[in-house]
Amino acid sequence: MRQVRLPRRLLLGAGLGLAAAPLARRVSAADPLKVGFVYVGPITDNGWTYRHDVGRRDLEAALGDRVQTSYVENVPEGPDCERVLRQLAQSGHGLIFTTSFGFMEATLRVARQFPNVKFEHATGYKRAPNVATYNARFYEGRAVCGTLAGHLSKSGLVGYIGSFPIPEVVMGVNAFTLAMQKIRPDARIKLVWVNSWNDPGKEADAAKALFDQGCDIMCQHTDSAAPMQQAEQRGLMAFGQAADQSAFGPNAQLTAIIDNWGPHYIERAKAVLDGTWASQDTWNGLAHGEVEMAPYGPRVTPEAAAAADAVKQGIIDGTLHPFTGPIVDQKGVEQIAAGAVATDEQMAQMNWWVPGVEGQLG
Amino acid sequence: MSTTILVASLLTIIGAATPLLLAALGELVAERSGVLNLGVEGMMLAGAVTGFAATMLTGSGTVGVIAAAVAGMAMALLFGVLTLSLLSNQVATGLALTIFGVGLSALVGSGFVGSPVAPLPKLALPGLSQLPIVGPVLFGQDFLVYLSWAMTAAVAWFLTRTRPGMILRAVGESHEAAHAIGYPVIRIRYLAVLFGGLMAGLAGAFLSLSYTPMWVEDMSAGRGWIALALVVFAAWRPWRALIGAYLFGGVTIIQLHAQTSGIINVPAQVMSMLPYLATIAVLVAISAGPWRGRLNAPACLGVPFRPAT
Structure with a gap:
């Protein structure tokens, strides 16, 4: 080695x-x-x-x-x-x-x-x-987060800090919102773009602005732990991004979506060694271990944990898909028909928003 | 807008404006002496990482702030040696200083990523900080915020009301004349550049110890450049720098609020461009507009001084 x-x-x-x-x-x-x-x-x-x-x-x-x-x-x-x-x-x-x-x-x-x-x-x-x-499939982790938020938010208002309006981010926001609305149909997501992947100051400012507007949980699709720190300072809650951020919010972090690329790297290196490597598209999630959830934080109630675990297990078993129809977008157009689930292609090109998301939606 | 949101927004704006103001005041003094230091971003990052590391290792925010100031001055000293003693090109050296600062701070900070420190304490003035609205906004801040306000007044007083301040300006307007009268042009410029480094270092400390108490690579995210733009925007006047810093900071915060309220439907990207657009407008005014001459760009700005022997 x-x-x-x-x-x-x-x-x-x-x-x-x-x-x-x-x-x-x-x-x-x-x-x-x-x-x-x-x-x-x-x-x-x-x-x-x-x-x-x-x-x-x-x-x-x-x-x-x-x-x-x-x-x-x-x-x-x-x-x-x-x-x-x-x-x-x-x-x-x-x-x-x-x-x-x-x-x-x-x-x-x-x-x-x-x-x-x-x-x-x-x-x-x-x-x-x-x-x-x-x-x-990070959106699977977003669905688990959304379930927790549905149980734990008092105001029903969640702040979401976005980087850039690309399908990957849109997919995450929609998956989160849909999962939260299953628990709380009145849930609303306030989305703010910071136009950066990594600007701690601006991410902190966005978190402050969103908390000031009554959000009690913060979700982010940017890289720094600044929003988590803000949540901790205010005694509110947040979800970690890409890695466990509980060092910055020991009380605030509910869970975090952790990217776990090891299984894929091991599998593909083995395939080259065995001579079985072929060009393909791999899109794995919770079931295969590419997406992991950090341990639940102290604010997660047993009831919320059970609900989140059920969603996670459902996704792993294949009995639950975060994008199961009927899903209608904000313009009233039916994007996913009743009973159907979103195809990989539909998700990879997602450019519509589900009702309940507020902000500058391009 | 309710009172609580108003107060909260004002508090956030102060946070966004303070690093800009600190760095801009330092650069303003350096530029008034005729030295253009484009390395503000690099000095800020050096200050941010050093301040964070010192606080982490000693547990004292005061030590951290002092260390950040010293780190900023060390970077400025390097710039001074290169441009003032060795007469290298100020623009190129300043750019190099920024790139150097980004890399050096990343190297120094690599062991400090992923751990938080306690933020600098808020120094609430007893009694006054209890007042509605103005209390928390004006009297519930940390040391560096008060310092940024005090320094604005101090720099304004120094430049316009004191003899050393006027000598500094004389050096910036005509180094040949100042030299002929017998003023030590190079020494004065060194001091001005060091002051710029000190203030940029403090701005960095504010970022990594107060604004977001953590170290992240490249965490200044362009604020050094905004501070540079701010000096031009302020036409080299300290009080205008204060107004400009709060204007630039305010635009950032208001656009974050505006995005979700739907009151102002301007794309977020356009709002992010505003500080730079405003600066370009001022630059155009300086160069060609009707206010030409009423804006006081130091005449020797960026010109190296080679004393005739």
């Missing part, structure tokens, strides 16, 4: 020099599979990239000497990514994970030049014979 951290600057500089080097490498049975990871942020972000890196470490722990992993962090979405990818492919990596939506085109371009290297792109939708895609 070895892990090499490659400095990005070095990689970029070395890229040209190595391009001329012969690509043929002797591969013996003892050679471990080299697995590369390309991160958009720092591994210390306590959220998105941090959780991918935990997945990478899980992979090392699970497969030991059979794999050797390396990662490059803080890779901007753009030409830099292509150079980093080319360098990883040329240095003998057999499997490369690119962990941000914006790496999509770069991944496809580099993959064409290295048909023997397997690529996996997170949260994208374009595939190739050697490019697979993967994502996690």
Whole structure:
């Protein structure tokens, strides 16, 4: 088990020099599979990239000497990514994970030049014979959160801090709202956009504004723990995002949606080692372990916990789908027919809002 | 809008405005002496991470605030050596200082992510803080907020009413003339740049110890740039910087409220652009508009001084 951290600057500089080097490498049975990871942020972000890196470490722990992993962090979405990818492919990596939506085109371009290297792109939708895609069903976790909120909110008013109006975020808001309204039909969600993934000050301001308007639970689709801290200061409640944030809100955190990429990384590395890897789209959730819920906080009543557990179990069993029709959007258009459940395609393109969500809905 | 929401909004606006005001006052003094330091963002981050780390390690917010100020000054000293003694280009050096500060603070802070500290205590003035509305808003703040108000008055008084302040302005208007009379141009500029670093460091401390008591990489999120814009917007006048900081901070907070109330239906992105649009408008006015000349950009701003021997 070895892990090499490659400095990005070095990689970029070395890229040209190595391009001329012969690509043929002797591969013996003892050679471990080299697995590369390309991160958009720092591994210390306590959220998105941090959780991918935990997945990478899980992979090392699970497969030991059979794999050797390396990662490059803080890779901007753009030409830099292509150079980093080319360098990883040329240095003998057999499997490369690119962990941000914006790496999509770069991944496809580099993959064409290295048909023997397997690529996996997170949260994208374009595939190739050697490019697979993967994502996690975070909306399932949102449904569990919504159930808790339905039981625990006194005002029936929940604040939701959004980053950007993309389907991933819309899906989360809708799943949360629908689950909450099953318990409290009068529940309303106040949604505020901060136009950033990581601006603690602005996220805190948004949380303050929403609490001031009478929300008693905060939900977020941004990265920092600032809203959690605000909830703790005011003696109110919040849901953690991407990682357990109970350090910032020991009393406030009800639960957190935790990204857990380890199972996927282990499975796909094994597939390469076994020679069974094929390009596919993986979208797993609670059932497969990609989405985990943090332990319930002190404010969660036994009744709320039981209801949330039931929803979680239902999703795992496949007896409950967070988007089960009839679902009508705010314009009165029926999006999901009675008795039907949303298809993956419908969810991946979701651009409509369920009634009860208030704010600037584009 | 009910009284509670009004008070709450005002409190939030103060939080948003204070780091802008602190950093802008420091940069204002540096620019009045003729030095353009674009490294405010980097100095703020250095202050934020150092303040957080010091508070975490010693358990004392006071130590944290002092450490943040020292860190900001250390960054400013580096800038001073490069631009004032070694005469490197101020714009390029300032940009480099910001990029350096982002990286350095991330490196120093990597061990401090994911742990909270207790926020700086609020110094409620007895009696006064009980008053309705104005009580909590004006008299229930933490030390750095009071300091930002006091410093506005102090800087305004210093620049217009004291001899050293006028010498500093003279250096910024014409370093050749100031030098000819015998004023130590480089030394004065060093002091002004160090003051800028100190204030940026305090602004950073406010971010990581009061506003959101935590350390997150790149947590200033562009506030250093807004502070720079604010100096221009304020036409290098301290009281206008105060008004500008509250205006810029207020716009941010009001748009968050407006988004959910549906009263003002302006896209959130447009509201986020407003501080920069306002600054560009002022810049245009300075360069070409009818107010030209009434705005007082220091004549030697950004010009390196090479004393004739």
